Amino acid sequence: MVRRILSYVFIVFGLAALVLSTSRNAMEYISIKRDTTAWWGAYPCLNGDLVSLSYLDAVKRFNPPPNHVPLKKAEHSTSDNIVLYLHGDSYTYHLSDSIFTGTSAFHYIDRNHGLKFTLDTSKRNVLVIEVSERYLRPYFSTLRMLDEVGDTTKSTPAQASIYGMPLSNHYASILPSFEVNDLFNKYINQNLQCNLFNYNFIIPIFEYKAALNYYVFNRASGNVVISKDKNFLFLKETVSLTDAGSSYIPLNENDIQLLVNNFNVIYKHYRDQGFKEVYLSMIPNSASVVQPEGYNNLIPRIQSDTTLKMKIIDAHTLFKTEPTLYYQPGDTHWNSIGRQKWIDLVNEYLKQQQL
Amino acid sequence: MTFNSLQFLVFFMVVTLWFFRLKTQKGRIWLLLIASCYFYMSFIPEYILILGGTILIDYFAGFLIERNEGSTRKFWLITSLIANIGALAVFKYYNFFLGNINTGFHLLGRTMDMPFLKIALPIGLSFHTFQAMSYTIEVYRGKQKAESNFVVYALYVMFYPQLVAGPIERPQNVLPQLKEFRAYDWDHVKEGLARMLWGFFKKVVIADRLAMVADRTFGHTPESSSVALFIGAVFYSFQIYCDFSGYSDIALGAAKVMNINLMENFKQPYLSKGIHEFWSRWHISLSSWFRDYVYIPLGGNRKGSLRRKINVAIVFLLSGLWHGANWTFIVWGALHGLFVILLVQNNGVLKEGRSAIVTTLRVVANFVLVTFLWIFFRSENLGSAVGYIQQIFSFKGGTNYIGISVVEFLFSWAMIIIMMLRERYIESHYISSNSRFYLYTTLMVLICYFFGVFVENQFIYFQF
Numbered sequence: 004m005v006r007r008i009l010s011y012v013f014i015v016f017g018l019a020a021l022v023l024s025t026s027r028n029a030m031e032y033i034s035i036k037r038d039t040t041a042w043w044g045a046y047p048c049l050n051g052d053l054v055s056l057s058y059l060d061a062v063k064r065f066n067p068p069p070n071h072v073p074l075k076k077a078e079h080s081t082s083d084n085i086v087l088y089l090h091g092d093s094y095t096y097h098l099s100d101s102i103f104t105g106t107s108a109f110h111y112i113d114r115n116h117g118l119k120f121t122l123d124t125s126k127r128n129v130l131v132i133e134v135s136e137r138y139l140r141p142y143f144s145t146l147r148m149l150d151e152v153g154d155t156t157k158s159t160p161a162q163a164s165i166y167g168m169p170l171s172n173h174y175a176s177i178l179p180s181f182e183v184n185d186l187f188n189k190y191i192n193q194n195l196q197c198n199l200f201n202y203n204f205i206i207p208i209f210e211y212k213a214a215l216n217y218y219v220f221n222r223a224s225g226n227v228v229i230s231k232d233k234n235f236l237f238l239k240e241t242v243s244l245t246d247a248g249s250s251y252i253p254l255n256e257n258d259i260q261l262l263v264n265n266f267n268v269i270y271k272h273y274r275d276q277g278f279k280e281v282y283l284s285m286i287p288n289s290a291s292v293v294q295p296e297g298y299n300n301l302i303p304r305i306q307s308d309t310t311l312k313m314k315i316i317d318a319h320t321l322f323k324t325e326p327t328l329y330y331q332p333g334d335t336h337w338n339s340i341g342r343q344k345w346i347d348l349v350n351e352y353l354k355q356q357q358l
Numbered sequence: 359m360t361f362n363s364l365q366f367l368v369f370f371m372v373v374t375l376w377f378f379r380l381k382t383q384k385g386r387i388w389l390l391l392i393a394s395c396y397f398y399m400s401f402i403p404e405y406i407l408i409l410g411g412t413i414l415i416d417y418f419a420g421f422l423i424e425r426n427e428g429s430t431r432k433f434w435l436i437t438s439l440i441a442n443i444g445a446l447a448v449f450k451y452y453n454f455f456l457g458n459i460n461t462g463f464h465l466l467g468r469t470m471d472m473p474f475l476k477i478a479l480p481i482g483l484s485f486h487t488f489q490a491m492s493y494t495i496e497v498y499r500g501k502q503k504a505e506s507n508f509v510v511y512a513l514y515v516m517f518y519p520q521l522v523a524g525p526i527e528r529p530q531n532v533l534p535q536l537k538e539f540r541a542y543d544w545d546h547v548k549e550g551l552a553r554m555l556w557g558f559f560k561k562v563v564i565a566d567r568l569a570m571v572a573d574r575t576f577g578h579t580p581e582s583s584s585v586a587l588f589i590g591a592v593f594y595s596f597q598i599y600c601d602f603s604g605y606s607d608i609a610l611g612a613a614k615v616m617n618i619n620l621m622e623n624f625k626q627p628y629l630s631k632g633i634h635e636f637w638s639r640w641h642i643s644l645s646s647w648f649r650d651y652v653y654i655p656l657g658g659n660r661k662g663s664l665r666r667k668i669n670v671a672i673v674f675l676l677s678g679l680w681h682g683a684n685w686t687f688i689v690w691g692a693l694h695g696l697f698v699i700l701l702v703q704n705n706g707v708l709k710e711g712r713s714a715i716v717t718t719l720r721v722v723a724n725f726v727l728v729t730f731l732w733i734f735f736r737s738e739n740l741g742s743a744v745g746y747i748q749q750i751f752s753f754k755g756g757t758n759y760i761g762i763s764v765v766e767f768l769f770s771w772a773m774i775i776i777m778m779l780r781e782r783y784i785e786s787h788y789i790s791s792n793s794r795f796y797l798y799t800t801l802m803v804l805i806c807y808f809f810g811v812f813v814e815n816q817f818i819y820f821q822f
Binding site: 007010011013014017018020021024186187191192195196199211212215219220221222224225226239244 | 400
């Protein structure tokens with residue numbers, strides 16, 4: 004009897020774990036609601052996402068004392084008439100209009116969600132596309148941005164009909180009315196890890212394993228790699244020889260030309276929609292600037308392409324000068340100094356738009 | 359859903375517990391079929407349609423073969439074979455052949471731009487099509503009755519433990535077991551779980567650790583030293599063994615928990631004294647498939663020496679092609695065939711050894727030969743494979759870095775030796791004492807967790 008009851012408990016528990024970890028809505032709800040301070044709370048990401056991913060909080064070289072530089076407020080006046088649309092990723096989350104020069108309004112477009120809007124034609128609309136290098140090829144090898152971001156009053160061409168077959172296989176269209184992918188979340192293992200094991204009272208076990216790997220085998224756990232100088236952590240997909248977002252994957256001219264052509268299509272599309280200018284700012288992977296030997300030069304090659312029409316906000320040249328100053332050792336992102344440097348750079352271009 | 363994922367562990371727990379709570383075999387079959395569909399769809403959901411299509415065709419073909427005679431019977435067999443081989447041809451080989459045709463035209467100074475298909479290879483296609491073909495062939499030969507219950511037949515093809523990477527089963531072994539209600543048996547559960555843990559150990563502690571070395575040396579061949587490349591090749595030999603046989607252990611263990619016995623796929627192949635013996639111990643379900651359905655129908659060794667050699671060559675070329683649409687696999691298969699013909703068919707380049715020293719030397723020599731042939735299997739293209747081998751024999755310097763530290767290198771060897779000794783001397787996974795079983799389980803879980811490499815590496819044979 005006890006065995007029977009226990010087996011039903013485990014069946015229900017397992018099914019619930021699978022269902023919750025498959026549902027995007029449930030995971031969003033759980034991540035918002037979970038407390039990080041209680042013993043049963045979620046492991047907080049305090050010292051950098053890569054430090055958290057590898058559970059190396061105890062290693063001080065990846066976890067230097069915080070050097071937080073607050074965001075500078077930009078000067079504003081009543082004559083400001085730029086409406087800034089910033090299409091970005093985690094590098095530019097949580098930015099506000101107060102830090103950008105000459106802006107009367109600011110719209111942030113999360114790359115993962117897209118945005119439909121109506122352009123105010125009485126204003127000077129400017130689009131800045133910020134993309135971190137590891138998402139550059141995966142995202143801009145197609146023209147999905149045209150479908151996901153746009154003025155609702157303008158017709159948006161269907162991607163597949165105009166630009167050819169998307170990269171995903173066409174058998175996906177066999178079931179057009181049934182979103183089978185809703186039943187098969189590709190992040191289910193990360194979600195299960197989060198739901199089943201991401202609790203403060205379990206974290207010491209993960210930290211023991213991480214310490215074992217670090218001190219005995221001289222490497223980080225999971226998808227994190229230690230730099231050659233031993234001072235930085237890199238996300239594995241940014242340094243492998245096979246991942247599309249890697250700084251070291253060999254690239255031929257066709258790869259570069261595909262991206263340049265797509266940026267030109269995107270540029271023309273948004274200019275036609277009414278944007279006064281469209282800027283592209285590619286943020287290098289930390290590996291590209293911290294450990295440049297063997298770098299495939301993806302960003303410099305795109306930026307130097309003479310056929311590229313889109314205006315460039317050159318973050319690569321800025322960051323390669325002093326990468327250790329601008330990047331966080333245990334994080335995929337820049338630190339607060341690097342972030343402010345980039346904002347200053349963007350503001351220089353926005354000032355030109357004011358003239 | 360790979361076996362070394364959290365999703366699988368939760369899935370396995372739910373399905374297995376539910377399986378034993380059901381009181382009828384009908385309910386169990388339905389549960390396993392639905393679970394297998396979910397398992398397969400978690401890779402690329404839409405491809406279930408291809409699998410479902412071939413299952414339907416083969417199910418009805420089985421009936422029609424059984425109920426007809428003469429040429430009609432043959433017609434339905436050929437229809438079934440065309441459906442299965444056709445799926446393979448389109449999804450696995452179309453782009454490969456087209457690329458070669460385009461290259462051929464290009465060499466003749468002409469252009470031919472037939473469009474490539476932008477499709478991904480369905481996971482495990484080669485495995486389940488071969489398993490499906492064995493069913494219709496056996497029905498045609500009269501050795502197996504056509505299965506009347508569609509759900510049972512679908513489950514024969516889709517049974518999740520062996521769906522995507524084998525063993526490639528025969529209907530005579532699996533179908534009766536699927537139809538028979540088997541009561542819960544703690545001894546089988548223990549044996550199955552212990553075997554699964556052994557498979558996880560081989561996968562996450564050994565194979566994925568050695569993969570770091572193989573990935574490094576095969577990805578940085580030009581700058582690596584001869585010694586580093588040789589180590590990389592040797593480690594790849596053990597990686598592919600632990601990866602594939604680890605998968606088989608998990609598959610056989612998962613089935614065993616439900617009291618279903620699948621065929622053995624490996625018998626310590628690296629202890630073989632010759633290449634022929636190696637093939638009787640490596641991927642046994644595929645070797646025996648080719649023996650039963652290709653080699654023997656071609657005449658086997660019954661039609662003279664020359665014909666026998668040709669038959670062997672055909673089988674190994676097909677075996678190479680089965681592994682992948684790339685010249686590297688074809689050359690790998692061809693070289694294996696060549697060595698089988700040279701070393702075995704000629705009856706005695708190497709005679710049976712009697713002393714332990716001769717036996718050991720033969721085992722080592724065979725391992726080195728197999729290792730060099732694996733270089734073709736692992737390389738991106740033929741040029742890379744030849745370059746890798748040339749670099750080994752150039753004996754020139756270069757970086758000795760192999761992707762892991764010296765401590766981890768020594769640890770890897772320790773794990774390989776433990777694995778080899780355990781498989782050599784303790785073949786069974788059954789542990790009669792409960793306390794020993796719990797101790798073994800706890801130890802293996804701790805070892806797998808603390809010494810496992812978790813980077814969500816897929817099993818190598820999933821790509822086939």
